[in-house]
Amino acid sequence: xxxxxxxxxxxxxxxxxxxxxxxxxxxxxxxxxxxxxxxxxxxxxxxxxxxxxxxxxxxxxxxxxxxxxxxxxxxxxxxxxxxxxxxxxxxxxxxxxxxxxxxxxxxxxxxxxxxxxxxxxxxxxxxxxxxxxxxxxxxxxxxxxxxxxxxxxxxxxxxxxxxxxxxxxxxxxxxxxxxxxxxxxxxxxxxxxxxxxxxxxxxxxxxxxxxxxxxxxxxxxxxxxxxxxxxxxxxxxxxxxxxxxxxxxxxxxxxxxxxxxxxxxxxxxxxxxxxxxxxxxxxxxxxxxxxxxxxxxxxxxxxxxxxxxxxxxxxxxxxxxxxxxxxxxxxxxxxxxxxxxxxxxxxxxxxxxxxxxxxxxxxxxxxxxxxxxxxxxxxxxxxxxxxxxxxxxxxxxxxxxxxxxxxxxxxxxxxxxxxxxxxxxxxxxxxxxxxxxxxxxxxxxxxxxxxxxxxxxxxxxxxxxxxxxxxxxxxxxxxxxxxxxxxxxxxxxxxxxxxxxxxxxxxxxxxxxxxxxxxxxx
Amino acid sequence: xxxxxxxxxxxxxxxxxxxxxxxxxxxxxxxxxxxxxxxxxxxxxxxxxxxxxxxxxxxxxxxxxxxxxxxxxxxxxxxxxxxxxxxxxxxxxxxxxxxxxxxxxxxxxxxxxxxxxxxxxxxxxxxxxxxxxxxxxxxxxxxxxxxxxxxxxxxxxxxxxxxxxxxxx
Numbered sequence: 001x002x003x004x005x006x007x008x009x010x011x012x013x014x015x016x017x018x019x020x021x022x023x024x025x026x027x028x029x030x031x032x033x034x035x036x037x038x039x040x041x042x043x044x045x046x047x048x049x050x051x052x053x054x055x056x057x058x059x060x061x062x063x064x065x066x067x068x069x070x071x072x073x074x075x076x077x078x079x080x081x082x083x084x085x086x087x088x089x090x091x092x093x094x095x096x097x098x099x100x101x102x103x104x105x106x107x108x109x110x111x112x113x114x115x116x117x118x119x120x121x122x123x124x125x126x127x128x129x130x131x132x133x134x135x136x137x138x139x140x141x142x143x144x145x146x147x148x149x150x151x152x153x154x155x156x157x158x159x160x161x162x163x164x165x166x167x168x169x170x171x172x173x174x175x176x177x178x179x180x181x182x183x184x185x186x187x188x189x190x191x192x193x194x195x196x197x198x199x200x201x202x203x204x205x206x207x208x209x210x211x212x213x214x215x216x217x218x219x220x221x222x223x224x225x226x227x228x229x230x231x232x233x234x235x236x237x238x239x240x241x242x243x244x245x246x247x248x249x250x251x252x253x254x255x256x257x258x259x260x261x262x263x264x265x266x267x268x269x270x271x272x273x274x275x276x277x278x279x280x281x282x283x284x285x286x287x288x289x290x291x292x293x294x295x296x297x298x299x300x301x302x303x304x305x306x307x308x309x310x311x312x313x314x315x316x317x318x319x320x321x322x323x324x325x326x327x328x329x330x331x332x333x334x335x336x337x338x339x340x341x342x343x344x345x346x347x348x349x350x351x352x353x354x355x356x357x358x359x360x361x362x363x364x365x366x367x368x369x370x371x372x373x374x375x376x377x378x379x380x381x382x383x384x385x386x387x388x389x390x391x392x393x394x395x396x397x398x399x400x401x402x403x404x405x406x407x408x409x410x411x412x413x414x415x416x417x418x419x420x421x422x423x424x425x426x427x428x429x430x431x432x433x434x435x436x437x438x439x440x441x442x443x444x445x446x447x448x449x450x451x452x453x454x455x456x457x458x459x460x461x462x463x464x465x466x467x468x469x470x471x472x473x474x475x476x477x478x479x480x481x482x483x484x485x486x487x488x489x490x491x492x493x494x495x496x497x498x499x500x501x502x503x504x505x506x507x508x509x510x511x512x513x514x515x516x517x518x519x520x521x522x
Numbered sequence: 523x524x525x526x527x528x529x530x531x532x533x534x535x536x537x538x539x540x541x542x543x544x545x546x547x548x549x550x551x552x553x554x555x556x557x558x559x560x561x562x563x564x565x566x567x568x569x570x571x572x573x574x575x576x577x578x579x580x581x582x583x584x585x586x587x588x589x590x591x592x593x594x595x596x597x598x599x600x601x602x603x604x605x606x607x608x609x610x611x612x613x614x615x616x617x618x619x620x621x622x623x624x625x626x627x628x629x630x631x632x633x634x635x636x637x638x639x640x641x642x643x644x645x646x647x648x649x650x651x652x653x654x655x656x657x658x659x660x661x662x663x664x665x666x667x668x669x670x671x672x673x674x675x676x677x678x679x680x681x682x683x684x685x686x687x688x689x690x691x
Contacts, residue, residue, distance in 0.1 A: 030577070297596060
């Protein structure tokens with residue numbers, strides 16, 4: 001038996017498309033193509049296939065270039081434009097260092113060998129490559145032409161299609177900026193016209209320190225493919241935001257699973273934001289609250305560089321190799337001592353040139369400092385070799401880890417202790433505690449829980465138990481005692497469904513739980 | 523014309539490992555049905571979103587790790603963008619009259635009383651028989667959110683269409 005509404009719903013099984021979807025699909029993607037200012041509309045044959053070609057161009061440029069390539073680190077300081085004949089049409093590729101990309105073809109006239117028959121194609125809706133796909137090279141980089149074609153004519157413009165004055169040689173202009181090249185190649189069998197874009201920069205230090213994202217075209221468009229950090233993070237200015245709720249930054253398509261953080265932030269009233277994004281390669285897109293950004297789908301790529309050393313990574317350089325130490329504990333250092341002083345007291349074994357500094361951005365805030373408190377790292381030759389996360393109540397808690405060969409350790413003499421109250425924070429990323437080992441009191445396991453996310457209950461159960469032991473959040477902070485014995489205890493921050501039921505436990509939601517070692521009463 | 527899709531996708535399959543031709547044959551009706559529900563009977567919109575999503579998937583090739591959920595999410599996004607652009611509630615179009623004649627009038631009218639996400643979640647669960655985790659992947663949202671959409675959508679359909687038991691045949 002089923003319910004009446006389900007019977008009605010099943011009628012949908014008879015619904016079939018009436019239109020010829022096959023024909024529509026065979027045409028290729030149509031919708032939401034960008035309409036940049038540099039758009040060229042040339043009457044003649046419509047060549048939708050070029051859209052796909054342009055997409056392939058974009059991806060290969062962005063996916064394959066390493067950070068050094070992005071920053072103009074090629075050993076060979078020249079661009080190589082190769083013009084070649086094929087049976088069907090002329091083709092052009094562009095090489096810089098070890099990157100080679102297909103150049104967008106605007107049109108061609110191509111004749112049969114030993115025959116008067118010629119084919120001409122001029123594409124409709126050809127766009128300059130989006131700025132995010134421009135190859136980054138130093139100013140004045142020469143462009144060498146190879147292959148069986150020769151350059152008959154060329155034109156250098158800015159992205160708004162305004163001609164760059166003085167560009168009389170095939171060379172990247174001697175100034176910083178964005179440049180689109182339109183090149184006509186002449187071949188034995190005809191001629192072809194091609195487009196490519198370059199961003200001219202001396203190096204990371206001359207990259208713009210603000211990324212402008214325009215959402216007005218139904219998808220994101222940016223004004224640079226490289227952006228430089230500022231003291232408090234990556235600065236973004238958003239325009240054309242009507243109909244959009246957030247900007248989201250995601251790891252590039254193809255990044256390994258588990259290395260794909262997503263950073264979203266609402267669009268501020270003044271249109272600008274400092275985002276706590278760490279240096280590297282990212283994609284950015286315009287999103288609505290119910291439709292998140294997917295890498296590679298209506299996103300644009302950019303590289304975030306940090307020439308001024310504003311960012312200190314909290315990721316240990318030796319990860320995932322074995323650590324010398326990984327300790328979570330409490331200390332006897334009162335929280336009235338400054339964070340930086342407490343960090344200095346707690347770290348030993350530093351070598352000459354080692355530097356203790358706050359993780360994340362020096363002037364930033366929030367996630368980059370770790371979810372449990374202030375995070376300090378030890379940098380050795382620019383690499384993070386130890387990390388200390390401080391949490392403060394009456395005394396500091398310390399979560400320490402260091403690379404095995406760093407020689408850095410947590411000071412223990414006179415500063416460490418085992419607490420008899422577990423301080424738990426239910427956060428958006430899951431539970432966090434100030435100590436991984438806690439001692440029982442005579443009346444049980446004491447917990448002080450703060451709810452800074454949307455948890456409705458705390459579940460405390462011995463490892464292996466399938467029975468939840470729930471304490472509800474009736475206020476932001478709850479203090480309660482649980483009847484458990486010594487051993488490993490699982491602690492979870494959970495959300496009940498609308499009917500008050502718990503929809504899963506540690507097996508279903510492992511990230512909602514952590515484990516704590518409970519010691520007997522002293 | 524199906525040959526055109528086959529030809530187009532065969533090239534992709536050789537380079538990407540994804541058999542888009544087979545995916546298209548096996549899944550296009552199912553994707554369309556879910557989009558038909560998502561748009562509350564907007565057949566034209568559902569067809570365009572379905573076709574555009576498949577076309578984009580083919581163009582993307584092996585850059586998509588798992589094509590089917592990607593196609594669903596893309597189709598939802600396209601359809602929702604169009605619905606927002608129109609800024610009007612779904613209304614009957616000319617071809618929808620044929621759907622009403624085919625006995626779909628009640629269910630389409632009821633679906634119009636649900637949000638798009640509730641429609642999609644309910645159809646994927648009760649028409650396509652997918653588990654919640656798979657629905658979450660195809661809609662690009664969390665499992666807890668799917669459960670909320672299912673809970674609310676189910677209750678609303680019960681109110682609108684009735685909860686009495688009937689033979690399951």
